[in-house]
Amino acid sequence: MKYYLTTPIYYVNAAPHLGTAYSTFVADLIKRFKKMEGYDPVMLTTGSDEHSLKVERAAQAAGVNPLAYTTKMAAEFISQWAKLGIDYDHFIRTSDPKHHETVHWLFERCEKNGYIYKGSYTGAYCVSEEAYVNDVKPGEPCPTCGNPTETLTEENYFFKLSVFQQRLLELYEKHPEFVKPDHRRNEMIAFVQQGLNDLSITRTNIQWGIRAPVEGHHVFYVWFDALISYMSAVKDQDMWPADLHLIGKDILRFHAVYWPAFLMAADVPLPKQVFAHGWILHEDNKMSKSRGNVVRPGPIVDVVGADALRYFLLREITFGQDGSFSYDALIQRYNADLANGLGNLASRTLTMIHQYRKGIVPDSPGSPDIAEAARRTTETAMDAFCDFNFSRGLETLWSFISVIDKFIVERAPWKLAKDTGDYARQQLDEILYTAAEALRILCAWTYPVMPNAARNIWIQLGMAKPIESVTFADLHWGKLPAGQKIGSIAAVFPRLDASAIAKMETLEVQEKARQAELFGAPKAAAAPLSAEAKIAIDDFTKVDLRVGQVVSAERVKGADKLLHMKIDIGEAEPRTIVAGIAESYAPDQMLGRKVVIVANLQPRKLRGIESNGMIVAASVEGGKPVLAGFLEDIPIGARLK
Ligand code: MSP
Numbered sequence: 290m291k292y293y294l295t296t297p298i299y300y301v302n303a304a305p306h307l308g309t310a311y312s313t314f315v316a317d318l319i320k321r322f323k324k325m326e327g328y329d330p331v332m333l334t335t336g337s338d339e340h341s342l343k344v345e346r347a348a349q350a351a352g353v354n355p356l357a358y359t360t361k362m363a364a365e366f367i368s369q370w371a372k373l374g375i376d377y378d379h380f381i382r383t384s385d386p387k388h389h390e391t392v393h394w395l396f397e398r399c400e401k402n403g404y405i406y407k408g409s410y411t412g413a414y415c416v417s418e419e420a421y422v423n424d425v426k427p428g429e430p431c432p433t434c435g436n437p438t439e440t441l442t443e444e445n446y447f448f449k450l451s452v453f454q455q456r457l458l459e460l461y462e463k464h465p466e467f468v469k470p471d472h473r474r475n476e477m478i479a480f481v482q483q484g485l486n487d488l489s490i491t492r493t494n495i496q497w498g499i500r501a502p503v504e505g506h507h508v509f510y511v512w513f514d515a516l517i518s519y520m521s522a523v524k525d526q527d528m529w530p531a532d533l534h535l536i537g538k539d540i541l542r543f544h545a546v547y548w549p550a551f552l553m554a555a556d557v558p559l560p561k562q563v564f565a566h567g568w569i570l571h572e573d574n575k576m577s578k579s580r581g582n583v584v585r586p587g588p589i590v591d592v593v594g595a596d597a598l599r600y601f602l603l604r605e606i607t608f609g610q611d612g613s614f615s616y617d618a619l620i621q622r623y624n625a626d627l628a629n630g631l632g633n634l635a636s637r638t639l640t641m642i643h644q645y646r647k648g649i650v651p652d653s654p655g656s657p658d659i660a661e662a663a664r665r666t667t668e669t670a671m672d673a674f675c676d677f678n679f680s681r682g683l684e685t686l687w688s689f690i691s692v693i694d695k696f697i698v699e700r701a702p703w704k705l706a707k708d709t710g711d712y713a714r715q716q717l718d719e720i721l722y723t724a725a726e727a728l729r730i731l732c733a734w735t736y737p738v739m740p741n742a743a744r745n746i747w748i749q750l751g752m753a754k755p756i757e758s759v760t761f762a763d764l765h766w767g768k769l770p771a772g773q774k775i776g777s778i779a780a781v782f783p784r785l786d787a788s789a790i791a792k793m794e795t796l797e798v799q800e801k802a803r804q805a806e807l808f809g810a811p812k813a814a815a816a817p818l819s820a821e822a823k824i825a826i827d828d829f830t831k832v833d834l835r836v837g838q839v840v841s842a843e844r845v846k847g848a849d850k851l852l853h854m855k856i857d858i859g860e861a862e863p864r865t866i867v868a869g870i871a872e873s874y875a876p877d878q879m880l881g882r883k884v885v886i887v888a889n890l891q892p893r894k895l896r897g898i899e900s901n902g903m904i905v906a907a908s909v910e911g912g913k914p915v916l917a918g919f920l921e922d923i924p925i926g927a928r929l930k
Contacts, residue, residue: 292328294319294533295519297540298336298381301362302347304804305369306583307602307614308537308569308576314599315566315608315679316535317375321737322674325760334522335370336381337363340498341419341511348497355497359384365807367920372587373595374740381522383499383514388521392499392509395517396490398555404449410489413438417579419511421489433539434579445489446507453550457481460549460559468545469564469677470609473538477545488547516548519560531560538565564677567611569602576614584614585804588796592789594878596739597623597782603679603738604687616790624784627742630690631735632782635746637697638724639778645706650725650751651718652771659723660766662692663730667764670734679738686734693727696720725750726769733759742781745877748841751775779843781877833889834905834929836919837864842876845896852876853898858886859926867900873913885917885929 296316299309313335320333339359348358363382370377381388399405412421415431415438422431422438431438460467461478468474491507492498498508519531536544544563552559568575571582589598601619604626606612642648654660666689673682697720705717729750736743736756747756751773754763837858845851845867852871855863866886885905892901906914 290328291528292323292331292533293523293528293531294323294331294333294535295522295531296333296335296377297534297536298338298383298515298518299366300341300343301337301339301359301366302344303578304362304585304807305366306576306578306585307571307589308583310369310373310586311569311602312535312537312566313370313375314373314595315603317373317377318599318603318679318737319533319535319677320376321740324757325733325737327760327762332379332523332526332528333377334379334381334519335366335375335377336379336518336522337366337383338511338515338518339363339383340495340508340514342416342492342495343419345495345497346416356384361807365804369587371918371920372590376740379522381518383518385521387524388514388518389499391521391524392514392517393502395520395551395555395557396501396509396513398557399448399551402554402556404452404554405490406447406449407444408447408487408489409442409444410447411440411442414441415439434577436579441494443489443493445493446491446501446503447487448490448513448551448554450485450488450547450550453553454481454485456553457485457546457549466562467549467559468541469562473541473545473565473609477541480542481546485546512543512547513551516543516551520557530558532562534560534563536563536565538567541565564609566609567606569606570611570613571615573613575611585797585800587800588793589616589619590878591796591873592793593619593623593785594741594875596742596877597627600627600683600735600739604683605680607680608677616793620785620787620789623782626687627782628784630687631731631742631746632780634690634693634724634731635728635749636778636780638721638728639749639775641702642721642725642775643778645702645717646721648775650769650771650773650775651721653715653718653722654767655723655726656696656719659693659696659727662689663727663766667730667734667761671761674737683738686731689727690731693724697724722769722771725775726766729769730764730766732756733764741877741880745779745781745880748880749776749778749781777841777843779876830930831889832887835859835886835888836923836925836927836929837884837886838925839879839882839884842879844871844876845898848896851895852879854879854904856884856886856902856904857925858888858902859924864888864901865899866902866904867895867898868904868906870904870906870914870916874916882916883919883923883925 294316296312316333320331323331344359345355348355351358367380413425415422415436417434417436418431425432425438428437458481461474468477490510490513491501492510493506495508499514501507501509520529523529534544549559570576571584574580574582576583586598601622605622642650666685669685670682673685700720702717702720705713732743732746744756835858837856839854840857840863841855843853845853850869850871851867854866856866857863887903887905890903892899905917908914
């Protein structure tokens with residue numbers, strides 16, 4: 290059965306920050322979770338909301354045309370989502386012609402069904418929110434964002450929203466799951482019960498937008514255009530209706546009132562659910578560009594990894610409610626739950642199997658009590674995740690980690706290991722199997738939240754099936770094959786101290802400057818190349834550049850800058866490559882990552898390890914290397930030409 294979910298499409302006049310990243314990686318989590326539940330295909334789309342007066346003005350201020358501006362900004366979102374490891378299927382830009390076609394199509398259906406008319410409207414308009422504001426005099430601040438409103442009088446095309454009051458109330462009544470959480474649904478019911486005004490859906494004062502197929506210069510109101518992107522993103526793919534629109538609470542009215550009304554008017558099936566999450570707060574306020582209190586995800590990912598950031602936000606904040614971010618709280622959680630919790634359980638379990646059983650998973654049914662605890666944990670976590678109550682789900686899983694820790698301490702395997710008798714041997718087998726099987730189950734459960742770390746532990750456990758294709762049906766107790774050889778062991782979550790905070794703060798300043806420059810003055814042109822520096826095409830084709838995927842990565846002892854990796858480039862065996870990227874990339878960030886390899890370099894020895902190839906990265910003078918990568922998927926072994 291298919292499952293189609295969406296993130297909101299992001300305004301491109303602000304760079305991605307933790308608040309916008311939040312919607313995106315929860316969507317990524319749900320995609321992975323739904324796949325594990327057995328839905329197939331599962332599709333996730335995201336994108337950029339590129340039209341509007343706001344964007345037109347931002348482009349003007351930057352001295353470029355709107356399309357050039359939005360192209361640059363959309364690329365910034367794409368690269369940030371790649372950095373966060375977001376597994377989306379399609380990035381829809383509202384400037385894409387296929388989206389324009391869908392908007393026209395939907396508008397014409399609404400018009401044909403009699404829900405569009407021409408009228409005139411004067412009101413206070415908030416450019417920041419892209420909406421008329423009721424009960425406010427022009428010039429007064431917008432009650433939502435505090436920015437001053439402007440007077441706008443327009444002859445517009447209107448959508449007959451007022452006639453949908455009853456049908457919308459029926460929708461909320463018959464399908465209580467349509468708006469979640471429940472208290473948000475109640476807000477929508479109260480809003481609709483007050484009566485609905487018709488909605489002006491075209492503008493005449495804007496150039497940068499989708500032209501309406503009517504006489505004169507009319508451009509669609511940005512929200513009419515934006516919502517339809519959810520259909521454009523899956524055009525001709527048999528995915529509509531969406532199963533879930535994941536959004537923040539500030540844009541619920543557009544999704545739970547306007548959007549179903551547009552679709553009803555056009556006789557198009559409605560999405561199944563709209564879930565409105567809360568806000569990430571920083572320094573007690575909603576994190577947002579206009580408040581100037583944003584924290585960017587990139588620097589955090591560079592220091593603690595995307596997994597730790599995802600875990601923190603999902604464990605710390607009840608999904609649906611507001612919650613605060615701080616570097617301090619992040620590091621505290623990281624050390625308590627990841628370094629001491631899951632990371633410690635993984636390393637102690639794998640080390641014991643390595644030491645006491647030569648790295649082979651022993652044959653034992655495991656402890657029946659722990660098997661039962663695992664079953665109960667799975668049941669509770671399943672209920673919580675299905676309800677999108679991720680913090681409760683994670684709490685349940687972490688309680689299970691404590692149960693296993695306690696079990697290991699009470700059964701003292703280190704004492705049994707000294708006893709060569711049959712009974713002690715069988716007891717030790719039971720303890721080791723139990724811990725490893727519990728670790729396998731926990732690992733698969735944490736995969737949707739922390740894909741890289743879970744994949745890393747999974748590989749260390751020696752599991753043959755890739756974690757990406759594991760389903761909940763694979764998680765019954767006892768499915769860990771006895772006799773399996775575990776892989777090489779490496780710490781997944783090394784402990785962090787206060788210097789990690791200082792690092793994130795320093796990187797944040799640099800990232801802020803980089804993003805500011807992205808829209809500010811263009812950089813001085815690079816010095817022109819001299820004729821001698823140019824090479825013939827034949828020289829270039831001598832370099833064999835290949836797409837590779839990192840299958841293992843570890844630090845090289847005594848060399849701060851080096852990572853020792855095995856990289857699959859489609860040959861019989863993965864290549865060994867040693868690269869000077871360890872200061873920018875942690876080993877677990879590299880696992881599964883696609884990279885560009887110079888494949889025909891002569892081998893050379895680094896710290897005694899023979900390196901067979903070079904990994905391609907860019908850097909500026911004094912800066913750290915940034916790996917070359919791809920925005921679209923590309924098979925391993927493909928050649929760069
Ligand atoms: N372009 C519209 C959405 C159109 S969808 C058809 C938009 N864009 S936005 O960039 O301003 O916001 C995108 C999403 O990010 C919204 O769901 C919003 O709630 C979310 N967040 C922005 N700041 C946020 C926080 N500080 N915390 C959590 N989510 C926040 O609205």
